[in-house]
Amino acid sequence: MLTRSEEDHIKAVYVLVQEGDKAFTKDLADRLRTKASSVTDMLKKLAEKGYLKHEPYYGAKLTAKGQALALQLVRKHRLWETFLVERLGFGWDEVHEVAEQLEHVASEQLINQLDAYLGHPAFDPHGDPIPDRNGRIRARRTRRLDVSVAGDTVRIVAVSETTDGLLRLLDAKGLRIGSTLAIQEVHAFDGSMDVKPKNGAAFSLSKDVSHHLQVESIQP
Amino acid sequence: MLTRSEEDHIKAVYVLVQEGDKAFTKDLADRLRTKASSVTDMLKKLAEKGYLKHEPYYGAKLTAKGQALALQLVRKHRLWETFLVERLGFGWDEVHEVAEQLEHVASEQLINQLDAYLGHPAFDPHGDPIPDRNGRIRARRTRRLDVSVAGDTVRIVAVSETTDGLLRLLDAKGLRIGSTLAIQEVHAFDGSMDVKPKNGAAFSLSKDVSHHLQVESIQP
DNA sequence: TACAAATATTAGACATGTCTAATAAATCGA
DNA sequence: TCGATTTATTAGACATGTCTAATATTTGTA
Ligand SMILES: [Mn+2]
Ligand SMILES: [Mn+2]
Ligand SMILES: [Mn+2]
Ligand SMILES: [Mn+2]
Numbered sequence: 001m002l003t004r005s006e007e008d009h010i011k012a013v014y015v016l017v018q019e020g021d022k023a024f025t026k027d028l029a030d031r032l033r034t035k036a037s038s039v040t041d042m043l044k045k046l047a048e049k050g051y052l053k054h055e056p057y058y059g060a061k062l063t064a065k066g067q068a069l070a071l072q073l074v075r076k077h078r079l080w081e082t083f084l085v086e087r088l089g090f091g092w093d094e095v096h097e098v099a100e101q102l103e104h105v106a107s108e109q110l111i112n113q114l115d116a117y118l119g120h121p122a123f124d125p126h127g128d129p130i131p132d133r134n135g136r137i138r139a140r141r142t143r144r145l146d147v148s149v150a151g152d153t154v155r156i157v158a159v160s161e162t163t164d165g166l167l168r169l170l171d172a173k174g175l176r177i178g179s180t181l182a183i184q185e186v187h188a189f190d191g192s193m194d195v196k197p198k199n200g201a202a203f204s205l206s207k208d209v210s211h212h213l214q215v216e217s218i219q220p
Numbered sequence: 221m222l223t224r225s226e227e228d229h230i231k232a233v234y235v236l237v238q239e240g241d242k243a244f245t246k247d248l249a250d251r252l253r254t255k256a257s258s259v260t261d262m263l264k265k266l267a268e269k270g271y272l273k274h275e276p277y278y279g280a281k282l283t284a285k286g287q288a289l290a291l292q293l294v295r296k297h298r299l300w301e302t303f304l305v306e307r308l309g310f311g312w313d314e315v316h317e318v319a320e321q322l323e324h325v326a327s328e329q330l331i332n333q334l335d336a337y338l339g340h341p342a343f344d345p346h347g348d349p350i351p352d353r354n355g356r357i358r359a360r361r362t363r364r365l366d367v368s369v370a371g372d373t374v375r376i377v378a379v380s381e382t383t384d385g386l387l388r389l390l391d392a393k394g395l396r397i398g399s400t401l402a403i404q405e406v407h408a409f410d411g412s413m414d415v416k417p418k419n420g421a422a423f424s425l426s427k428d429v430s431h432h433l434q435v436e437s438i439q440p
Numbered sequence: 441t442a443c444a445a446a447t448a449t450t451a452g453a454c455a456t457g458t459c460t461a462a463t464a465a466a467t468c469g470a
Numbered sequence: 471t472c473g474a475t476t477t478a479t480t481a482g483a484c485a486t487g488t489c490t491a492a493t494a495t496t497t498g499t500a
Contacts, residue, residue: 005457025478038458040479045456057465057478088333098327105321113308225487245448258488260449265486277448277495 004104007073008032009042010051011103013060014070022059071135076111077103078124078131081161083114085125092125093167126167127158127177127214145181146191146210152183154215166212173203180218224324227293228252229262230271231323233280234290242279291355296331297323298344298351301381303334305345312345313387346387347378347397347434365401366411366430372403374435386432393423400438 002010012031016023025043029036047054051066062070080102084090090098112133115121122138123129129137142157156179159170170176174197181195184202191207222230232251236243245263249256267274271286282290300322304310310318332353335341342358343349349357362377376399379390390396394417401415404422411427 003456026476034457035459036478037460037480041457044479084330088330088337090329090333094329098325098330101325101327102322105318105325107318107321109310109314110304110308110318113310117308223486246446254487255489256448257450257490261487264449 001106002069006042006046006051007069007104008100009039009046010062010066010070011073011077013052013062014067014074017061022061024059028060068135071131071137073103075131075133075135076105078128079111079114079118079121081124081126082118082121082130086118086121091167091171092161093164093171095125096161096164123158123177124161125177126161127156128161140216142214142216144211145193145205145213145215146207148183148186148193148210148215150183150185150193153180153218154183155180155218156213157216158214160212163212166209169209173205174200181215221326222289226262226266226271227289227324228320229259229266230282230286230290231293231297233272233282234287234294237281242281244279248280288355291351291357293323295351295353295355296325298348299331299334299338299341301344301346302338302341302350306338306341311387311391312381313384313391315345316381316384343378343397344381345397346381347376348381360436362434362436364431365413365425365433365435366427368403368406368413368430368435370403370405370413373400373438374403375400375438376433377436378434380432383432386429389429393425394420401435 009028009032012028013023016027016031020027025036025039028039028043032039043052043054043060046052046066047060050063051069052060052062054060077099080099081095084095084098085092115133120132121130129140131137140157145154145156148154156175156177158177159167161167175181180198184194184196186193191210192204193207193210194202194204196202229248229252232248233243236247236251240247245256245259248259248263252259263272263274263280266272266286267280270283271289272280272282274280297319300319301315304315304318305312335353340352341350349360351357360377365374365376368374376395376397379387379397381387395401400418404414404416406413411430412424413427413430414422414424416422
């Protein structure tokens, strides 16, 4: 059995490798709110246990065994988030910390019956795909909103969940998963963009925001 | 924040004090599957933190602070068990271990919304009362089945949950919370009793079983 | 009531996860 | 390309929870 800390490290490696091909010590320390030296210790141990490969000074990557475990953790995290929002009435900005705990409860039966109870959802409240019990994720072609250009029309499909401030900002602007935006202009100076939702007046989004939104193109 | 182990010790003290007025080191060690020396260490620490009073060689009792915490843990444990049985379709013999983990998830909001979602249940799947958010438990006059005598008619109101073998035996005999039994005879030799359910043929229950059933008298 | 058995505590050890400080390596920028 | 900055590792420390073995106390019984 792995500890909560070990599981959190494996999941963090998974996420950072997704984003940047390698997981580096400092980024792991930041994400896990711990110190770089603690991360190095943990990477060494997890490498010995066969969950990842650690190249000192050059970051870490999961092995197949680590990958499988990370996908189960992601599955559990996202199913619990879905439960909290859909059944218990949590806001999408209130679920992350609780799911961060619930994901470590160890019971195959629990997670599979929760999955069935929720109707085998494919996406969590932030639009992120939920791996099935075999760890398979439905592939999607999405990109970050901040790489879109004026003239594009896009649909928001996912939002980075970790910053609840962002989620509340989106609530305030009336944006959510599925919202459609026409991009009117992108300002070179600060990367901000003027966007117009389907029904409503145009407004501006900072690059800080657009960087954390995943979108797909739609026919305008 | 308390650790899982600290919380489990406090809860175990609570249960043993209920049953026998004091919680002794050996009983705690047996219940928690640990060693007496580890329990002594933990009692010392929890006494320092103000959760209990420890009289060396004469057992432990919770303080008001410890009592309040134990009741919250019991509340969480029983609400989760109720959720698992009522919503996820677990059997009453399958929930204990999972609830033993879930009870340590720390979130006021989670437990209160779970409570509301379940309709503020008063009893868990084993018939045990669920404390409300203030730790209050509805009082009941119940006694163990093994102190009943021939001629009594009783209703089963609760079952000791920790032994899943017992729960499966009750399933096999068709007994559950609410079942009514007429006690026909109690055998002095082994304490076994012959009982007859409302609709069905009489059968015999060993003292091992009757000792773990809580009943209330009913007019026959 | 004395001694054996049961129970409890203390002493000493070890594994785990975390930290700070010291040192080392890699990377960035003039 | 070299020195400064950033990133990473190692060394050493400490808190926590657990264990076994030794010792102490209480309890039960002859
Ligand atoms: Mn977590
Ligand atoms: Mn999410
Ligand atoms: Mn527990
Ligand atoms: Mn129960």
